[in-house]
Amino acid sequence: MAQWPPDRTPNVAPDLPTIPPSAPPDPIDPGWVKGLMEEEYNARDWREANELALLALMDIQEHWGYVSEDAAAVVADHLGVELQRVYSLVTFYADLRTTPRAGNVYIACDGAACHTLGSGELVDRIFDRLGITHKGQTSPDGRVTVELWSGCMGACQIGPMASVNGRHVGFLNPEKVDRILDQLQGREAGGRAGRQAESWAEVPRANKGSAIR
Amino acid sequence: MADRSSFDRFREQSVQAWDALQNSDRTVVTVALHGGSIPAGAEDVYQGLRFATERRRIPIVLRQTGSLGFEFAEPIVQVKHPGGPTVVYGQVTPDDVVELVDRAITNGGVWAEKALGWVGPDGLVEGLPATTSPPPGGEAAGEPYQGIPHLRDHPFMRRQTRWLMRRWGRIDPDSIEDYIANGGYEGFVKALTAMTPDEVVEEVKKSNVRGRGGAGFQMGIKWESGRRSRGNQKYVICNGHEGEPNVFKDRRTFESDPHVVLEGIMIGCYAVGANIGYAFIGGEFPIGIKRFKRAIKEAERAGLLGKDILGTGFDCEVRVRIGGGAYISGEGSALIYSVQGDRPQPRTKPPRSVEYGLWGKPTVVNNVETLANAPDIVIHGGDWFHAIGPDHSTGTKLVTIAGPVEYTGVSEIVMDISIQELIDDVHGGMRRGSRFKGFQTGGVSGGCLPADQLGFKVDFEDMNDVGGMLGSAGFIVLDQHTCAVDWARYLMKFNADESCGKCTPCRIGCPALTEVLDRIRFGSGAESDLDLINYAGKQIIEISLCGLGQAAPAPILSLVENYHDEFLAHIREHACPAGQCPIEQAAELQFATVGVAQTLDDPYRIGRDNPAPYRLEAGEDFGAQEVSRAADIADADPARAADQRTDDALVGRPD
Numbered sequence: 067m068a069q070w071p072p073d074r075t076p077n078v079a080p081d082l083p084t085i086p087p088s089a090p091p092d093p094i095d096p097g098w099v100k101g102l103m104e105e106e107y108n109a110r111d112w113r114e115a116n117e118l119a120l121l122a123l124m125d126i127q128e129h130w131g132y133v134s135e136d137a138a139a140v141v142a143d144h145l146g147v148e149l150q151r152v153y154s155l156v157t158f159y160a161d162l163r164t165t166p167r168a169g170n171v172y173i174a175c176d177g178a179a180c181h182t183l184g185s186g187e188l189v190d191r192i193f194d195r196l197g198i199t200h201k202g203q204t205s206p207d208g209r210v211t212v213e214l215w216s217g218c219m220g221a222c223q224i225g226p227m228a229s230v231n232g233r234h235v236g237f238l239n240p241e242k243v244d245r246i247l248d249q250l251q252g253r254e255a256g257g258r259a260g261r262q263a264e265s266w267a268e269v270p271r272a273n274k275g276s277a278i279r
Numbered sequence: 280m281a282d283r284s285s286f287d288r289f290r291e292q293s294v295q296a297w298d299a300l301q302n303s304d305r306t307v308v309t310v311a312l313h314g315g316s317i318p319a320g321a322e323d324v325y326q327g328l329r330f331a332t333e334r335r336r337i338p339i340v341l342r343q344t345g346s347l348g349f350e351f352a353e354p355i356v357q358v359k360h361p362g363g364p365t366v367v368y369g370q371v372t373p374d375d376v377v378e379l380v381d382r383a384i385t386n387g388g389v390w391a392e393k394a395l396g397w398v399g400p401d402g403l404v405e406g407l408p409a410t411t412s413p414p415p416g417g418e419a420a421g422e423p424y425q426g427i428p429h430l431r432d433h434p435f436m437r438r439q440t441r442w443l444m445r446r447w448g449r450i451d452p453d454s455i456e457d458y459i460a461n462g463g464y465e466g467f468v469k470a471l472t473a474m475t476p477d478e479v480v481e482e483v484k485k486s487n488v489r490g491r492g493g494a495g496f497q498m499g500i501k502w503e504s505g506r507r508s509r510g511n512q513k514y515v516i517c518n519g520h521e522g523e524p525n526v527f528k529d530r531r532t533f534e535s536d537p538h539v540v541l542e543g544i545m546i547g548c549y550a551v552g553a554n555i556g557y558a559f560i561g562g563e564f565p566i567g568i569k570r571f572k573r574a575i576k577e578a579e580r581a582g583l584l585g586k587d588i589l590g591t592g593f594d595c596e597v598r599v600r601i602g603g604g605a606y607i608s609g610e611g612s613a614l615i616y617s618v619q620g621d622r623p624q625p626r627t628k629p630p631r632s633v634e635y636g637l638w639g640k641p642t643v644v645n646n647v648e649t650l651a652n653a654p655d656i657v658i659h660g661g662d663w664f665h666a667i668g669p670d671h672s673t674g675t676k677l678v679t680i681a682g683p684v685e686y687t688g689v690s691e692i693v694m695d696i697s698i699q700e701l702i703d704d705v706h707g708g709m710r711r712g713s714r715f716k717g718f719q720t721g722g723v724s725g726g727c728l729p730a731d732q733l734g735f736k737v738d739f740e741d742m743n744d745v746g747g748m749l750g751s752a753g754f755i756v757l758d759q760h761t762c763a764v765d766w767a768r769y770l771m772k773f774n775a776d777e778s779c780g781k782c783t784p785c786r787i788g789c790p791a792l793t794e795v796l797d798r799i800r801f802g803s804g805a806e807s808d809l810d811l812i813n814y815a816g817k818q819i820i821e822i823s824l825c826g827l828g829q830a831a832p833a834p835i836l837s838l839v840e841n842y843h844d845e846f847l848a849h850i851r852e853h854a855c856p857a858g859q860c861p862i863e864q865a866a867e868l869q870f871a872t873v874g875v876a877q878t879l880d881d882p883y884r885i886g887r888d889n890p891a892p893y894r895l896e897a898g899e900d901f902g903a904q905e906v907s908r909a910a911d912i913a914d915a916d917p918a919r920a921a922d923q924r925t926d927d928a929l930v931g932r933p934d
Contacts (some may be wrong), residue, residue: 155621224526227318
């Protein structure tokens with residue numbers, strides 16, 4: 067492994083709230099989807115209706131972490147597009163999931179730059195530690211979902227990096243990854259225990275983008 | 280806005296507001312907030328600065344801006360005291376905020392240790408002669424200010440030509456006033472009021488600007504055929520998808536100067552005769568999407584978008600569509616399907632999209648950076664643009680280099696420098712502890728060039744000759760820790776993952792090649808596997824449907840050719856010279872290395888152990904780079920050079 071980078075980064079493992087393992091994932095509320103559609107996705111013609119389907123699905127994914135069949139049905143119904151057309155988008159795009167994910171989402175960047183800096187080994191380590199075999203899986207304790215990003219998150223200068231619950235962390239090395247996973251799994255780690263979240267509302271949704279003004 | 284005069288009034292107001300900001304009697308503090316700095320803590324720096332100055336009642340103007348291209352030095356804070364120039368501070372971590380306020384914001388002080396350089400009121404294109412000539416090269420501009428050199432003298436800047444990026448890091452990307460005060464929308468207004476669409480197309484043709492997205496197709500020809508094709512409805516699509524690993528110039532454009540893209544789309548709409556433009560943006564950059572959407576709203580508010588623009592009777596509407604993380608969406612026809620809301624799978628061509636595109640109508644698809652060039656071409660003319668750079672590759676090019684180089688980030692160059700110069704003189708050479716091994720071109724679709732091919736120019740023609748590809752000018756530098764087999768397998772796996780599954784050679788071929796490469800990685804490959812890779816790769820290239828499938832095996836083939844000995848080491852000796860592959864034993868194998876020249880007494884160098892970005896003591900030991908170009912090896916160590924030649928002869932590699 068390269069000596070770079072040193073452990074002098076401004077990023078520390080974020081103090082993330084973790085969730086009680088008993089908390090079930092939220093099912094998508096069809097009423098919410100209906101409201102979203104009526105508010106933001108009103109097509110002027112059939113062409114635009116077809117175009118808007120993907121945008122609506124992305125919104126649902128961003129808010130709920132996945133797109134269920136029911137939600138896709140609401141989208142199709144509102145836009146007047148066939149359900150199979152809408153659902154074919156859900157199964158095609160890498161950003162859209164069909165199954166719920168855990169409260170904590172660890173998106174490891176495996177873009178080319180991060181790969182040259184050793185992210186492949188880190189991903190192997192994460193998979194081994196959490197006991198999962200494929201990207202998109204949730205760890206058996208139901209706490210962490212690991213996604214693998216083969217594109218680029220655009221923060222190559224801090225690579226190897228990852229997005230943990232929507233927050234970018236960089237200059238990762240095995241110890242740092244362990245520290246982050248300890249937090250996500252709610253274990254004691256280096257004197258910093260993950261705080262138990264009070265409710266689901268407190269758990270940040272991943273992929274939300276930055277809270278820039 | 281009803282007519283031209285109201286636009287002029289709006290521009291005057293914007294210029295006045297900009298001048299008032301420049302001549303403000305308060306200290307102006309600007310924080311770069313974009314996708315590359317926020318992970319490094321820029322938001323915390325912003326909030327910290329606001330908190331600290333409010334608490335201590337220091338009157339400042341706090342602004343946000345986009346990227347300066349200096350991604351290695353993020354978070355960047357610019358401080359301009361009344362009457363002084365702007366001083367750019369790099370690597371201001373949230374912990375440094377209090378010290379920054381103490382030393383650099385109060386009482387007009389400067390914090391020389393953190394300063395990258397100073398910039399005058401005109402930014403980095405300072406001293407630009409009459410705009411009828413090409414922008415100046417990298418000559419030094421200006422005396423040091425309180426011991427701080429000009430930002431142009433920073434080694435990252437010396438060989439760059441900032442033209443497309445001239446507003447980056449200066450204007451607030453959320454403010455249309457800032458953009459207009461810095462020459463924005465002049466091109467669009469000029470095209471709309473003083474030129475016919477045919478004249479615009481003619482200027483663009485004269486400029487010889489080639490597509491920046493990968494294929495390098497001439498924008499003028501595309502616009503002309505779009506203009507000529509018949510249809511009651513036409514579309515212009517801006518391809519801002521950028522799904523390739525490690526390429527982020529387009530997303531920085533959206534984040535730093537969204538209006539220039541919008542203006543390019545609007546000019547394209549006018550020239551082609553379309554009244555609806557689309558911006559297709561990858562879903563991976565939420566900040567860029569947000570800023571671009573805001574840019575559209577502001578332009579509508581200013582009357583530059585909508586019905587009857589400036590009283591000329593021209594209607595234009597720009598819509599934003601967002602991709603869902605599929606690399607294939609960047610391909611022309613797939614992109615059109617993606618905009619339509621269908622599964623993005625390419626189709627056979629012809630008909631080309633300029634005849635039969637979005638919803639069956641003539642559609643012109645251009646890259647973000649290509650469209651961003653359009654306003655300047657309209658303002659200064661095609662001949663002006665044609666004079667920049669060599670004939671076949673006109674204009675400036677945004678370049679991103681990732682990997683273990685010293686200065687990562689976005690740079691802008693005239694396409695007449697060699698790859699070696701790009702790495703050494705622009706991006707600062709290799710980091711300590713890294714020796715150059717390979718240069719991956721064209722994102723993941725070009726060849727991987729070894730050290731002896733670095734003399735070629737970074738342009739559209741030269742790089743194709745050498746088996747590389749300019750593509751979108753996103754390059755990756757590999758060092759000795761990257762194994763050629765592992766790298767090949769990574770690229771193939773990427774292509775296998777991202778294959779859309781429509782045509783068989785790519786859908787089946789890419790996973791099959793991944794398997795073959797995996798076999799070699801685990802040390803159970805046979806020499807016939809290399810022939811298999813060559814054979815299957817050429818098959819995929821020949822019979823794949825789309826450009827991405829045809830490009831998928833190209834890097835693998837060049838890796839097998841250029842790093843043949845490394846592949847053979849895996850197969851014959853079951854050893855991975857780089858120690859990356861999961862084979863038990865690792866052996867030392869010589870591979871061609873290039874020492875990328877670095878001077879130890881370079882005062883600007885960002886040492887990895889030194890948080891202060893410049894001014895290291897001269898003579899400090901950084902672990903000297905071995906200078907080991909082939910010629911230098913021969914000079915310094917004839918025995919080693921002879922070994923190298925013997926090795927080459929043994930593995931049958933041509934000199």
